[in-house]
Every structure is written in structure tokens, then in C-alpha cells.
Amino acid sequence: MKLKKRFTLSLKNNLRFIPDEAYMRLYFKAKLHYEPDFECPKTFNEKLQWYKLNYHNPVLTQLADKYGVRSFVEQRIGSEYLVPLFGVFNAAEEIDLDKLPEKFVLKCTHDSQSTFVCTDKSNFDFVEAKKRLNVALHRNWYWQGREWAYLGITPRIVAEAFLDEPGRATPTDYKFYCFDGKAALVQTDADRFTNHEMQYFSTEWEQRGDIDHEASEHEPTVKPENYELMLELSEKLSDGFPHVRVDWYNISGKPYFGEMTFYTGGGYDPFYALEEQPDRLDRELGDLFVLPTVSHLEKYCDWSCPSSKRSLGADNA
Helix, strand or coil: CCHHHHHHHHHHHCCCCCCHHHHHHHHHHHHHCCCCCCCCCCCHHHHHHHHHHHCCCCHHHHHHCCCCHHHHHHHHCCHHHCCCEEEEECCHHHCCHHHCCCCEEEEECCCCCCEEEECCHHHCCHHHHHHHHHHHHCCCCHHHHCCHHHCCCCCCEEEEECCCCCCCCCCCEEEEEEECCEEEEEEEEECCCCCCEEEEECCCCCEEEECCCCCCCCCCCCCCCCHHHHHHHHHHHHCCCCCEEEEEEEECCEEEEEEEECCHHHHCCCCCCCCCCCCHHHHHHHHHCCCCCHHHHCCCCCCCCHHHCCCCCCCCC
């Protein structure tokens, strides 16, 4: 993680005194350059803020946990889609490097920016990795973007197999944006730790632009083998949730589950960074994102929690 990013994480962690909604409004305007409407949200990113403030389904904590989600995946679609697991640890000191294979991945279960990839033990700085993992274990990811699902996750470290995709330094991510069990958009992230290239596709694999522009100048990412299976599995995992993004890797046609994400970019990232905001996909996905009704929310919300005491506005505006 770059020094600037680490400083930003520390700064956000020290802004706990700012109430959730005030923090989210300030950060939203700074990142997306338009005034958010939390009472009657319309765009995808506005609705993600509403989701964080109001949709407190307890199962989200398990599913946002990179270890806890494994049992859910196994139950819904089968264990054959899980990345092989070498161990779960409460502290970095518990990790025995000698017991791990030559290639592996270490990451915390409760955040999104503490991943360490080892492809050669002789060149892996394990001392630095342990130091930074232990720092991450003491940081509650909730405070970075006020993402409710992360608030109650028990911080741990998992060691998983390194997935080796031919021709890539790290495997390509395939991210399926799903709404009530139906996929609507696919995002691909190739070589994300070196020469990151992000693109968007319809579920029919029609190019929908890239990280910068609505009309991409890049060659489209090749449609992966067994894509239809990945699509089917994503919709099975997302069934029953107003919105969730289901992430996958694909190694020579074999899909491997990555994670389930309920708040893409914390609800602060544009789809097309160099286009007018809110951009086309922000609006289109907002139309597909049907927010829960008041009666549905009452099943989950802890109304003793200040962040739950909101005006709910229109049910699915």
C-alpha cells in the first residue's frame, strides 16, 4: 500500500467524531462532485449511501467477512468454487512461513486493502508483511467509508492459494453487479497491482467503457471460458439481496469465488472518472437498485442505533 493511501486511511480513522451522515455527505461531494440526495436517492452511489445508513441485515457482516463468507458460498453453490485455504490466524505472529507453499496470498478478513501476494518466498518481505497486517488488524474498516457491514467483523488473517493465471502477474477480477438476484453489469480488473486496466461489460459481454470513459479505446477483455457459469453462480449467491457485487477469478475456465461486496467503492467512486458526474452507469444502475420497503427494513434494523434513525423517504425512489 502506498504511503499516501496509508496516510488517508489513518486520517479517516481519526474522523470518528463526525456523524455518519455528515461524513458521507462531505466525502460524497468531494469525490463525485455532485450534491447527494439521501432522502430520495436516485443514482447508484446515492443509493449505496442509503444502503449503508438503513439496510442493516445481520447476515451482511458474515458475507463481508472474507473468511465467514466461505460457509455461505459452500452452502449455496458448493465448496468446489472456493480458493484453497491454508490457514486462519488471529495475529501475524501465528503464521508459520515454513508451512506455507512457495506461492500464497495473505489478507485480512475485515478490510479491502491489506493483501500480500507471495510468488517467491526467497524474495518475500515477511517481516514487513507481518508488521502491516498487525496494523490492519487493529483498524476497523467501518470508519473508512461508514460501511455498516464491516462494523462487527472479527479481524483475522487468512492464507490462501495463489491463483496463477497464464500471462498475468495477478489473476483478472470479474465483478458482477447484481440486483435482487439478477446480474446487470460486469467489471473486469486486469493486472490491478501493476498496470491496472478496468473495463465494463453488459451481461451479454458488450463493452460499456472503461475506468476513464464511456467509450473505451482499449481492446475488450476477452470473455472468459465458462462465463455463463460465473453469471449463473453470481445470481444464485446474490438472490435475496437488493444489491451485491459478486467477484470471481477464472483460471483456465475454472471459476473461483473472490468476495461479496455490498458497497462498491464505498459509494464514492465514479464509473467513468473523466466524464460528467453523475455518469450514465451511475444513473442506470440506480434505476435497477430497488431499495427495501420500510416493513422489510424493520426485520433487520436496530432502531436503538442512531445511524438507523433516518427518514426513509420513498420506498424505492
